[in-house]
Amino acid sequence: MTTVYRVLFMVLLIALWQIASMNVGRNLIPSPLATFHTGTAMLADGRLVGALGASLSIYLTGLFLAIVIAIPLGIVMGGIRLLGKTLEVYVYALSATPRVAFIPLIIALLGLGFEAKITVVLLGAIMPILINTYAGVLAVDTQLIEMARSVGLSRTGIFVRIVLPGSVPFIIVGLRLGATIGLINTVVAELYTAVTGLGGLLAIYGNSFRMEEYFVVVLTLAMIGVVVTETLRLLESRLSGWKTAG
Amino acid sequence: MSSAAPAPVASAAPPDRGRQRIVLENVFKSFERAGQKTQVLADISLSADDGTFISLLGPSGCGKTTLLRLADGLIAPDSGRIAVSGHPPRPGPETGFVFQSFRLIPWATVSANIEFALLPTGLGRAERRERARRYMDLVGLTRFADSYPGELSGGMGQRVALARALIPEPKILLMDEPFAALDAQTRELMQTELMRLWSRLGSVVLFVTHSVDEAIALSDKIVLMGPRPGRILEVIDVGLPRPRQLFEMRSEPRFIELRDYLWNRIRTLVLTDPASDFYGRDLEPE
Numbered sequence: 001m002t003t004v005y006r007v008l009f010m011v012l013l014i015a016l017w018q019i020a021s022m023n024v025g026r027n028l029i030p031s032p033l034a035t036f037h038t039g040t041a042m043l044a045d046g047r048l049v050g051a052l053g054a055s056l057s058i059y060l061t062g063l064f065l066a067i068v069i070a071i072p073l074g075i076v077m078g079g080i081r082l083l084g085k086t087l088e089v090y091v092y093a094l095s096a097t098p099r100v101a102f103i104p105l106i107i108a109l110l111g112l113g114f115e116a117k118i119t120v121v122l123l124g125a126i127m128p129i130l131i132n133t134y135a136g137v138l139a140v141d142t143q144l145i146e147m148a149r150s151v152g153l154s155r156t157g158i159f160v161r162i163v164l165p166g167s168v169p170f171i172i173v174g175l176r177l178g179a180t181i182g183l184i185n186t187v188v189a190e191l192y193t194a195v196t197g198l199g200g201l202l203a204i205y206g207n208s209f210r211m212e213e214y215f216v217v218v219l220t221l222a223m224i225g226v227v228v229t230e231t232l233r234l235l236e237s238r239l240s241g242w243k244t245a246g
Numbered sequence: 247m248s249s250a251a252p253a254p255v256a257s258a259a260p261p262d263r264g265r266q267r268i269v270l271e272n273v274f275k276s277f278e279r280a281g282q283k284t285q286v287l288a289d290i291s292l293s294a295d296d297g298t299f300i301s302l303l304g305p306s307g308c309g310k311t312t313l314l315r316l317a318d319g320l321i322a323p324d325s326g327r328i329a330v331s332g333h334p335p336r337p338g339p340e341t342g343f344v345f346q347s348f349r350l351i352p353w354a355t356v357s358a359n360i361e362f363a364l365l366p367t368g369l370g371r372a373e374r375r376e377r378a379r380r381y382m383d384l385v386g387l388t389r390f391a392d393s394y395p396g397e398l399s400g401g402m403g404q405r406v407a408l409a410r411a412l413i414p415e416p417k418i419l420l421m422d423e424p425f426a427a428l429d430a431q432t433r434e435l436m437q438t439e440l441m442r443l444w445s446r447l448g449s450v451v452l453f454v455t456h457s458v459d460e461a462i463a464l465s466d467k468i469v470l471m472g473p474r475p476g477r478i479l480e481v482i483d484v485g486l487p488r489p490r491q492l493f494e495m496r497s498e499p500r501f502i503e504l505r506d507y508l509w510n511r512i513r514t515l516v517l518t519d520p521a522s523d524f525y526g527r528d529l530e531p532e
Contacts, residue, residue, distance in 0.1 A: 147349040150318055151410075152338030152366035161365070165353050240353070 030212040038212040039219070047201070052220060055197035058114065059186040059224075062121025066178055069122075070129035071171060077130075078137025078167070079159060088134070095127035099185065103192050112194035117186070120193075124185035128177035136170025137163055172236045179228045187221065267417060267450045268294040268317055273326030275312055285475035286312045290326070292469060292478060296417070299444065299451045301461035301468045303508065305516050309476025310454040314420045317452060318343055331417060339367050342411030342449075346423040348403045350395035350410075357382065357391040360409045367414060381409040384443065401432035405439070412443060419444070419451045426456065437464060438492055445489065458508045462501055463492050470511060473519050479511070 014032050021031040030038070042048040077084035077091075102123060110116040140163045148158045190199025198217050205214035273290040276283050287309040294300050302310045315321045316328055319335030328335055335341070342363070350359050361378040369377070382388050385405040395403060404424060411419060424440075425433045437460065444451060455461050461468050462484055470480045486500055495501055516522045 143345070143347065143349050144351060146320065147343070147345065148362075150320060150337045150341070150343040151363045152336075154366070157365065161362075162351070165351075168353075 028209075028211060030215055034212050035215045035219070039216040042213065042216055048216065048220065051196075051198050051201050051217075055186055055190065055199065056224070058117045058189065058197065059121060059182060062118040062186070063125050063179060063182045065118065065122045066125035066129055066182065067175070070126045070174070070178070071133050074130045074133025074171075074174075075137055075164070075167075077134045079163070084134060084138070091127070091130060091134075095131060099123045100188060100192075103188075107193060116193050117189040117196075120189035121182050121185045124188075125178035125182035128181060129171070129174040132170045132174025132177070133167060136167025136174075139170065140166045169236075169240050172232065172239065176229060176232050176236075179232060180225065183221070183225055183228065265296055266293045267296050267331060268292070268452070269327070269329045270313075270317070271327040273316065273323045273328060275309070275316060275321070275323050287316075287323075288475035288477050290476075290478055292481075294450045294452060296450055297448045298466045299453065299464055301453045301455055301465040302471060303455060303458065303461040303468050303512075304471030304476075304479075305456070305473055305512055305519065305522065307473040307476070307519075307521060308471040309473075310471060311422050312476065314343070314422050314452060314454060317341075317418070318420055339363070339414035340416055341418045341420060342414065342416035344404075344407050344411045344419070344421040344424040346426055348395075348407045348427075350403060350406055352395050355392050355394060356387055356398070356406050359395065359406055360413055363410045363413050377413055381413045384412075385409045385439070399432075400428050401436060404428060404436060408436075408440070408443070412447065415447070417449050419447075419449050421451065421453045423454050423456065425460070433460075434492065440464070441490065441492070458505055458512065459496070461508070462486070462504050463490065463495060468504075468508070470508065472515050474521055479515075482508075 017029070017032050021029045021034075039048070077087055099120065103120060106116050106119050110119060144162050144166070145158055148162050153161065186197070187199040187202065190197045191203055194200075195203050198221055201217045202214065205211070205217065270290050270292045273287060274285070275287040276285045278284075290313065302313060304310060312321070316323055317330065317335055318341050319330070319337045331340065337343075351362065354362065357375075357378050360381055361374045364374045364377065379388070379391075382391055385408060387402065387405055387409065390398065390402065395406065398406065404427075408424070411421075425436050428436060441464065453461075453464060465484050468482045468484060469478055470482065471477065472479045482504070484504065486495065486498070516524050517527060519525060
């Protein structure tokens with residue numbers, strides 16, 4: 001049923017788009033059909049695929065690094081209270097600072113290439129994952145811990161069997177936020193450093209008023225967002241099926 | 247108010263019931279919260295023999311739960327001696343603990359929750375599975391092996407918790423108001439169920455309850471406790487024969503006699519406890 005409503009809403013959006021394309025002057029908004037034709041042409045000549053590949057490699061590398069750093073760090077910060085209390089202020093401070101502020105420094109240190117770009121993505125994605133993992137470990141049910149102690153489980157056993165699984169729902173929320181911010185930062189990185197990938201195409205087509213191509217790129221980015229968040233939602237429902245069961 | 251419990255009609259539990267499994271001698275325990283020290287238990291001496299069912303009865307604030315946690319080894323006393331099977335207590339498979347709020351792992355199935363108590367035993371996976379199956383059968387939950395705790399009713403949830411406490415076949419069963427969260431019918435059925443399981447197991451049970459009826463119906467001995475600081479006022483032999491029919495037993499003279507006596511003592515305790523909501527009130531009907 002939801003699918004039907006979703007499709008109907010998409011029809012509505014496309015209709016609005018069509019109306020807008022006919023009423024906004026100077027060809028600033030291309031029609032849906034023209035955009036579609038341009039899209040298939042860009043796919044066919046390889047422009048879109050090349051840019052998509054470049055963007056995805058930056059995005060996924062940065063996101064992967066963020067995950068492998070943030071989850072263990074969040075777990076250690078939550079598991080060792082003194083360490084967590086020491087570091088948390090700095091983590092919150094860093095997460096409140098706009099990451100774009102670091103771009104000049106990153107460029108100065110790492111240049112304009114791949115390393116600089118994945119660093120921008122990493123910096124954006126790491127904070128929500130870290131903060132949520134940390135919160136998840138701290139939010140563990142102390143009654144369950146006492147139960148596990150009473151059963152005779154060791155400290156390590158309690159950590160592995162109770163604390164970690166209990167923080168999975170938090171970690172997934174962090175992953176979803178991190179994945180979204182990581183995608184935003186991918187485009188930001190491509191606009192501010194060497195102009196490549198989908199972000200690069202946005203700049204080129206936007207600055208030269210090639211609005212059909214520009215729209216194709218925007219829609220491609222939106223589709224990446226949908227694919228990533230839906231994948232994570234699937235993961236979430238598999239890992240926390242017990243919550244919705246019954 | 248008489249200060250001595252009425253003598254039991256039947257003779258007290260036979261002396262050869264078993265050896266002293268749990269011994270507490272002059273145990274004191276206090277907690278500190280916000281710089282203020284509260285004496286929770288004062289001078290507790292108590293022993294429990296194998297195969298006996300002992301209830302800890304008393305109003306709120308008399309440290310009954312703390313006493314169970316001490317006996318499990320979850321916390322240590324400030325002073326005094328505690329011995330379980332001759333050693334200082336240590337949490338583990340020798341002692342089963344049933345909590346009031348069940349404390350089931352929400353992301354684990356019924357089967358995995360019950361098996362959980364076998365993890366520190368070093369039993370192999372297959373053997374753990376097999377035993378979990380047996381205990382699920384024992385508490386009538388085989389059909390729900392793959393269900394999650396969120397899908398169970400309160401009575402079923404507490405049966406899972408009971409099976410989890412029993413599965414390591416502990417020498418000691420500690421139960422902290424296990425049926426308080428259940429409705430009256432479920433509670434009665436669970437009491438019968440517990441009697442059935444306990445008679446097979448023969449372990450010593452320390453059972454914390456607020457309910458006078460529950461304490462009399464289930465126990466060999468009732469330890470009456472008073473509040474602030476928690477202390478033992480009296481140990482009463484129930485002296486009702488076993489096996490017991492929990493429902494019919496309520497009209498027996500001994501049951502009624504004990505109930506009147508215990509109710510009067512608890513009422514006095516509550517009315518004279520400055521921290522109680524009913525302190526100093528005259529509860530006699532006009």
